Amino acid sequence: MKKIIIFLLFSSLQFSIFANEDLNDSHQNKELDVTSKIKELKERLDPMKRIGLNLAFQKEIYQLEEVMAKSGDGDVVGNGGGIVEMMFHSAYNNLPYLLEVCIQQENCNISKQEKEILKEMSEVIEININKSDKFAFIDEKYSGFFYEGPSNTPRVARTGFTDEFPIYVNIAQLYNMLDLVNMNYITALIVHEVGHQIGIEDHDFLHHLGLKVAAMARLDFKSHSFDIPGQSNYQLKVTQSEGHLKSDTFIYLKQRKHNFNISEAILSEFSCPKNYRDIQKINITNVRQTSSAIFLKDFISELEIEVHMECFDSLEGMSYSAKKAESFQFVFWNQENNEKLFKFAKRIPSKN
Incomplete structure (x- = not known):
């Protein structure tokens, strides 16, 4: 977790250093290039909002870890030997192939802008694929962590807006709906969460993009x-x-x-x-x-x-x-x- 805090503080400092250089032509052109690739999105998180959301999420993680420590459960960990946990790791390992098919062929029925987003996701997955802590499977007694905002419905998974965060999985909820859980469902869920990690906040957009990629999983x-x-x-x-x-x-x-x-x-x-x-x-x-x-x-x-x-x-x-x-x-x-x-x-x- 110290690494995440250092990353967030560095990002904040980096943004403040370059905030006054927005009129630089090359910087402006770079920003225009990025926005032109994500026309389907209402907006992409601006740097300061992204940093703020990450700091707030980090605070929630600290609170979760404190509660777990008091209960004698130790730190949040990413391992788990159950069938759902194994499906998450298998789906993550298979994602590079599915994303390549979607990016390079027409099977996924995605736009040019969505292809660019999948390329970003692919880079994040390549960075994290061998990390043992890319997932954190959270026990039922800590399910309050998954209530986000005013919603009365807990989320199935959460993560921050940087690939430094793991994907936190509401494992009890998934086992309670095991009849509905399959590789397609989990693939769409991971795509959704990795989308957040590259800085996209729009849940509806990521939900539909995840379904398009998951459809390829049916082809095995x-x-x-x-x-x-x-x-x-x-x-x-x-x-x-x-x-x-x-x-x-x-x-x-x-x-x-x-x-x-x-x-x-x-x-x-x-x-x-x-x-x-x-x-x-x-x-x-x-x-x-x-x-x-x-x-x-x-x-x-x-x-x-x-x-x-x-x-x-x-x-x-x-x-x-x-x-x-x-x-x-x-x-x-x-x-x-x-x-x-x-x-x-x-x-x-x-x-x-």
């Missing part, structure tokens, strides 16, 4: 990755529904926080025999490097991508299943600091 998306030899900073990642439908398959190169969508470049190069319609299902089974070279400032890696695909002719009622491999050239810009920046990928024409 899984993700796996392939290392690219000689490219330690890159991984070829594949996210797709359990049924391996081509329409639900997303392929991208991941480099730290950057993702390069190469789905179309790869998937468009695999096709069915002439007598069959388009591919219905496709599954990448192997990736191997066949060669690499440096040409001028480019680092070129040739990869062979092997897939298992299924085609179907609805008119004849015939199906076709086969393994197929295609070779692709991945081109990276070899920068002066030896870091390689991805440029493009293209299929290498067959020599046959």
Whole structure:
């Protein structure tokens, strides 16, 4: 908790230092860029209000911890071995894949502005995903902590307006409604709370955004990755529904926080025999490097991508299943600091 207080005090000092520099052109442009990305929101919390709300929330946490200490329950902790607690950790771990699908594909039916917000959420989740205290599951006897404002209904979860705070979960309430609790519900709830952590106060907006992301959880998306030899900073990642439908398959190169969508470049190069319609299902089974070279400032890696695909002719009622491999050239810009920046990928024409 000391870390949170230091963060809040630093934020307050930082805001006071820069408050008189709002007329600076670059600062103004940055603020305009941010607001242009969140047109769906009535407003984003201004820095001073955000700091004030965080300090008030911190005070509530101190009061909660004092009550718990007097009861002999010790500090607020984030562990718990019950089924609901396990579902929270599982949903949080699965969120990076769901957010990538929503950001890069059209499945989530979200706007450009909502995509930018999901990108912010993704960064917060990446920061907190390995923290043991990202959740604090609060016992029923302390449920008063979840009554916020004039409402007579306790909230299911609460957090502050910075990722320094855990997500506090009203675990007793969730167990009391266990028949209604599933991964979709918890996914939407976490998206809602992470939205608060990036500075969004609008509950209604976050509720609907959470539902859009949770809808993807119903497709049971899984993700796996392939290392690219000689490219330690890159991984070829594949996210797709359990049924391996081509329409639900997303392929991208991941480099730290950057993702390069190469789905179309790869998937468009695999096709069915002439007598069959388009591919219905496709599954990448192997990736191997066949060669690499440096040409001028480019680092070129040739990869062979092997897939298992299924085609179907609805008119004849015939199906076709086969393994197929295609070779692709991945081109990276070899920068002066030896870091390689991805440029493009293209299929290498067959020599046959």
